[in-house]
Amino acid sequence: MKNELRDHNLKALFLGSKGENVDLFKELLLKMIDEHVGWRQNYQPQDLPVITPQDKSSKSFLETADHVRSVLNVLSSKLRTNSLPWHTAGRFWGHMNSETLMPSIIAYTTAMLWNGNNVAYESSPGTSQMEEEVGHEFAALMGYKKGESWGHICADGSIANLEGLWYARNMKSLPLAIKEVAPEFVAGKTEWELLNMSTEEILDILDQIPEKIDEVKEHSARSGKHLQKLGKWLIPQTKHYSWLKAADIIGVGLDCVEAIDVDDHYRMDISKLEAKIRELAAQEIPVLGVVGVIGTTEEGQVDRIDKMVELRDKLAEEGIYYYIHVDAAYGGYARAIFLDENNNFIDYAKMSEVHEKFNVFTEKNEWLTEDIYHSFKAMSEAETITIDPHKMGYIPYSAGGIVVKDTRMRDVISYFATYVFEKGADIPALLGAYMLEGSKAGATAAAVWTAHKVLPLNVTGYGKLIGASIEGAYRFYHFLQGKQFKVGDKTINVYPLTKPDFNMVDYVFNEEGNTDLEKMNKLNHDFYEQASYVKGGLYNNEFITSHTDFAIPDYGNSPLPYVQSLGFSKEEWDREGKVTILRACALSPYAYDKGVFEEYASKIEQAIQEKLEKVYAVVN
Amino acid sequence: MKNELRDHNLKALFLGSKGENVDLFKELLLKMIDEHVGWRQNYQPQDLPVITPQDKSSKSFLETADHVRSVLNVLSSKLRTNSLPWHTAGRFWGHMNSETLMPSIIAYTTAMLWNGNNVAYESSPGTSQMEEEVGHEFAALMGYKKGESWGHICADGSIANLEGLWYARNMKSLPLAIKEVAPEFVAGKTEWELLNMSTEEILDILDQIPEKIDEVKEHSARSGKHLQKLGKWLIPQTKHYSWLKAADIIGVGLDCVEAIDVDDHYRMDISKLEAKIRELAAQEIPVLGVVGVIGTTEEGQVDRIDKMVELRDKLAEEGIYYYIHVDAAYGGYARAIFLDENNNFIDYAKMSEVHEKFNVFTEKNEWLTEDIYHSFKAMSEAETITIDPHKMGYIPYSAGGIVVKDTRMRDVISYFATYVFEKGADIPALLGAYMLEGSKAGATAAAVWTAHKVLPLNVTGYGKLIGASIEGAYRFYHFLQGKQFKVGDKTINVYPLTKPDFNMVDYVFNEEGNTDLEKMNKLNHDFYEQASYVKGGLYNNEFITSHTDFAIPDYGNSPLPYVQSLGFSKEEWDREGKVTILRACALSPYAYDKGVFEEYASKIEQAIQEKLEKVYAVVN
Numbered sequence A, B: 001m002k003n004e005l006r007d008h009n010l011k012a013l014f015l016g017s018k019g020e021n022v023d024l025f026k027e028l029l030l031k032m033i034d035e036h037v038g039w040r041q042n043y044q045p046q047d048l049p050v051i052t053p054q055d056k057s058s059k060s061f062l063e064t065a066d067h068v069r070s071v072l073n074v075l076s077s078k079l080r081t082n083s084l085p086w087h088t089a090g091r092f093w094g095h096m097n098s099e100t101l102m103p104s105i106i107a108y109t110t111a112m113l114w115n116g117n118n119v120a121y122e123s124s125p126g127t128s129q130m131e132e133e134v135g136h137e138f139a140a141l142m143g144y145k146k147g148e149s150w151g152h153i154c155a156d157g158s159i160a161n162l163e164g165l166w167y168a169r170n171m172k173s174l175p176l177a178i179k180e181v182a183p184e185f186v187a188g189k190t191e192w193e194l195l196n197m198s199t200e201e202i203l204d205i206l207d208q209i210p211e212k213i214d215e216v217k218e219h220s221a222r223s224g225k226h227l228q229k230l231g232k233w234l235i236p237q238t239k240h241y242s243w244l245k246a247a248d249i250i251g252v253g254l255d256c257v258e259a260i261d262v263d264d265h266y267r268m269d270i271s272k273l274e275a276k277i278r279e280l281a282a283q284e285i286p287v288l289g290v291v292g293v294i295g296t297t298e299e300g301q302v303d304r305i306d307k308m309v310e311l312r313d314k315l316a317e318e319g320i321y322y323y324i325h326v327d328a329a330y331g332g333y334a335r336a337i338f339l340d341e342n343n344n345f346i347d348y349a350k351m352s353e354v355h356e357k358f359n360v361f362t363e364k365n366e367w368l369t370e371d372i373y374h375s376f377k378a379m380s381e382a383e384t385i386t387i388d389p390h391k392m393g394y395i396p397y398s399a400g401g402i403v404v405k406d407t408r409m410r411d412v413i414s415y416f417a418t419y420v421f422e423k424g425a426d427i428p429a430l431l432g433a434y435m436l437e438g439s440k441a442g443a444t445a446a447a448v449w450t451a452h453k454v455l456p457l458n459v460t461g462y463g464k465l466i467g468a469s470i471e472g473a474y475r476f477y478h479f480l481q482g483k484q485f486k487v488g489d490k491t492i493n494v495y496p497l498t499k500p501d502f503n504m505v506d507y508v509f510n511e512e513g514n515t516d517l518e519k520m521n522k523l524n525h526d527f528y529e530q531a532s533y534v535k536g537g538l539y540n541n542e543f544i545t546s547h548t549d550f551a552i553p554d555y556g557n558s559p560l561p562y563v564q565s566l567g568f569s570k571e572e573w574d575r576e577g578k579v580t581i582l583r584a585c586a587l588s589p590y591a592y593d594k595g596v597f598e599e600y601a602s603k604i605e606q607a608i609q610e611k612l613e614k615v616y617a618v619v620n
């Protein structure tokens, strides 16, 4: 199926802020249901129905059906009472939910009727094929070489990150195992050298000893040995709790995690990274791996992956090597913005021209700097990458993914008894033996596959959707900049955190003249309570946002320049130790439109005004 | 919502072998969609639609909609070509898929429109509440104490088992951590004694030092320390690869896994378990934990959990303690068969009476022996239990679950920075900090919640559905017993493996007089190829089954009595080293019905005859 459509109309791809496309949604969904039911009917049409007309008019059937109706009434009521209106084109500026692609919702529902389980090819040939295809699409998106790379769908980004760390841990331990099993291949290497071999070197050795791979694996970290020798796992200072959890689960432990300071743009400070690695090397402590983040979930910031790769190349000459895992759970799909209609990475000089051709942005974009360009480009040098279809893929929860640069790594973590495999299969017969999870919905693969067919993973498809999202974020950012509210005799100013690296807009309210950080934090927390489920009445809430705290234990002093720019002293920061931030992930596929945004802007302003008045009425 | 319905008609709960309930399905689904769309429309009705009539008649919109139609046509074709017809009332006897509950499909689809993410309460109040409720329902199903226990939904059984092992590992290490942080609470204990403290003792100490819990946790296995001291993880000899993978991932390593022989009913041999524990104790090697299985996915066998608990009590007097994790991914829901309408565990003497009252079986059941009764009853003594809604819960993939006996254990693995929590919440604000995964579909919780409301987790609801499934399995088992086929001058006999412990029927074909095990294995594998996707034409296949190998590396000699009963010598077994088994998981909610089964029996017989003829035409 070749996708010849060049001008995807995003408005045809979502149910709509007001359910505008409900007719199209029902048309498509009912057609799929009918096709499924026709399939059931015509599988062995000589078999008669087992649920007879008499069954259907029996008392117990009718009572059971009414019982189901009652239960679904309760379900509907609960969902309508306690859900978030993120479908709105302009009133939900919270974290991290959005309208999802209508074709994917339909695909999920349809495939759910077949209920394939992608753990094993046998029980899900159709959706297993789709997952294999999606894996290759992910690999192409990341710039990995065709035929040498692989990817698969998983439960979510935490699981993908855990799997990445599992890969890193077992890869790193292999030279120690090779030394035990086939020492001639690492003859003369010190332990330090063994623990600084590149992923490619290691895999090249394994290629030469296929008959010994099982034994080498038995001696690797999977045995439970060597875990404390593998060195440090370096993550950004803003360390997301999921990385601590991952280090705990994978057994290397929290003590092996070291945080590298971020700069005042919340990106990993590469000079600090280098200093840390050299400090460790001086003690002969290796680096298990370095995590770069493409789109932090708190700030939307994009780490300098290119600089991480550059540093690795430089240190390699000194005999130091580290694995790179990119956590692009949030931002991975945005690499589509950099791929032309033939999936080639666009020259920086030609970006604007190509974007204009495919209407990626409606106005000149401020986001795409050279830094960001190079960060995305260098992703192809990482060993593993996490990507979440349920974030910027606009797929319903839960759909995560992991991409592996070198498909040979797959065998390093695989579990299989050869006798469970059918010969000649190009798709694993038992995918569960090659990944962290076991059973998993074929429907998820169908939903992601369908989305990728509707919107190609390049500038013509996802690039345009994500461009729209970023443009919406910038509209909100500019709306907030310099905004002032008057409540009684107080003046409340709005301060966005930083120019968004992506589609995340962080901001705070502060009372003019206030130099008490605790007071500002309370104002923003109180505002959040008015603009969230906390105060109840979610369905009547005219402006919804979310919040987070940047606190010293996680951020060190990186928020300090921002805090000082708001007029707080270093002493205030040290005393309070955190800054409470309001946080908007701008995912709406509608808010990029200038007319739409402007219509909502005045409503948002009014809603903020009312909330601030409530906060001050309550507080003072 | 009180469920007063006493006579659930199972036929009203499924779409139907021939889609018989498609009208009911559409009625319910469309009502839910309309209610969702009404909710979108009426959230701030002053906001106008952003997708206008003009948009909808624009060229690009129409082209995009047509493009979506084309993609969905391909999706539908792929699914119809490459899916398994497990919906059939009598032709799919494979592994492990089935018709799922129609109300859950509808609930999933509905909740997907809201796209809640249960990782955080803030983004999914409605479905987070449902998940909390489901967790308590799981706990009640397992006989855990109300208010002291907890459970949650997870991606699948592998993840739940991994989480169970994570709990066990970190719990086991706590006394070593307490010794470092608060030595006065374990004064005078040797390392052996520390590693043999009961879960309750450990938690009782932590209760006394709430201010030191974080520090204790820092010194626990999560730090990366102590992993190699914690002892052996004992699993049944039939060791499912997911347990090896789990030990690898969790860092204790494969070398810590020890397999305990199973008896010739494929249940863990408790005398061998005792011998192994004593052998380890003699070397001062502790037992990290013991895994009991309720419903092996290969044989459907139910381990003697009661005997594991009894042994633990006995050994406790000698200062030996082990954690028990029950892998009831497959069989967990079947505990509903033992709970009366008030969720009390039924006296063994009264089982038949209660079952008759609620029509759990249509004829006298052969399954429910006293052994099985006590195995299920004793589950309430295990620390953690895996239960998969997507197996015997008849929920679409993916929906796993874990249940925790003592809710205090939750804090032992939790990650949280106190400042991210709202005060006074009874549901975790960030569920992701208390479980292995992160983001996860609120829709899954809605699907499971709805199923539990439709079918209570006792003899009135799920008990009846699972009873039907077991009864179907026994019909198939009796159908196979003593069955003979004639192909040319050959006589082919059918031999079921053993009386099913649950709803799994394993069987083989053998040529009369054949004493060559390799030849029999080939016959069964060839038959499988005819009765699966392997030979293509899945949609025209009139009888579908699956297969597995019982091989010496995984099973030792436990299959030998069966193999010998078929006339093969011990030497044949040693030479071939495996027996290829055909495997049917009888999940159909229709085949329990005598009339239905008998109608299909002659069709199955005919289809088997034709397949055997093809096999012999090809082979000879």
Ligand SMILES: [Mg+2]
Binding pocket: A525, B419, B420, B421, B422
């Ligand atoms: Mg707060």
